[in-house]
């Protein structure tokens with residue numbers, strides 16, 4: 306019999322219908338359901354360092370506890386199974402199938418693993434961009450600013466703020482929802498905003514690059530209070546009921562006062578933070594009113610949809626690669642032949 310391959314969650318997307326596989330990861334979500342014969346089954350989400358996969362375990366699926374080195378059956382009791390396997394490292398043997406043109410996965414056997422040998426941290430997804438490169442780019446951007454903005458940013462992005470900022474995700478789902486995601490998103494937004502600002506400056510628009518840089522680097526500063534790693538990205542209570550825009554503006558105002566930032570500069574940067582979602586219905590109480598705020602807000606929206614485009618699953622059926630309708634981005638995405646031929 307052919308050996309069953311051990312695949313990562315991203316490799317699972319390339320499997321064909323009927324293929325058996327092994328996969329390792331942490332169960333991030335598990336829900337019990339009942340089939341039409343009233344037998345329980347489970348829907349779960351398994352996460353590894355490359356992403357996540359949704360799978361079902363039917364009532365005849367086997368659950369094993371191998372933490373002690375022995376293979377002991379776990380009673381698939383509806384009330385207790387979730388408590389035992391949630392946030393735990395597991396291995397699974399499963400099969401891929403297709404239903405109405407969509408890839409599906411079924412786990413036939415699930416093995417609870419020893420967390421000492423399979424630490425949860427090894428399964429948590431992290432930014433694909435090397436952290437040293439992001440830190441270098443971040444510091445270079447601060448150094449490009451004039452003395453007043455540079456000194457302020459150096460003071461802000463230090464100590465505990467920097468520790469949280471470089472570590473945390475930019476979201477719980479949708480975009481950059483992984484370790485170092487906030488740093489990756491912030492860098493892309495600031496680089497894109499500066500490029501836009503430079504283009505408009507050449508066209509004669511009076512736009513201040515230091516304000517753009519500070520606004521870009523600080524636009525989501527409220528997310529350090531909105532998100533936590535627990536061990537997966539999750540939302541804090543203040544993040545849920547106050548939101549990162551209000552938290553960020555409040556944090557920035559305190560920092561501006563504490564470090565004696567010039568009042569006009571503080572208003573210009575504060576305006577970027579509070580307007581960066583671009584629309585009242587998206588959570589910004591005012592719309593971008595300055596060129597600096599317009600480029601940061603546009604770059605922020607662009608980075609979100611670019612991320613969605615970059616991560617939509619391949620259709621895998623040889624047809625032109627069109628995504629399912631993406632509710633948040635309000636469109637389908639297309640990975641065209643041109644992108645493939647460019648190797649980009």
Ligand SMILES: [Fe+2]
Pocket residue numbers: 524525549581582
């Ligand atoms: Fe934001």
Ligand SMILES: [Fe+2]
Pocket residue numbers: 490494524525605
């Ligand atoms: Fe953002």
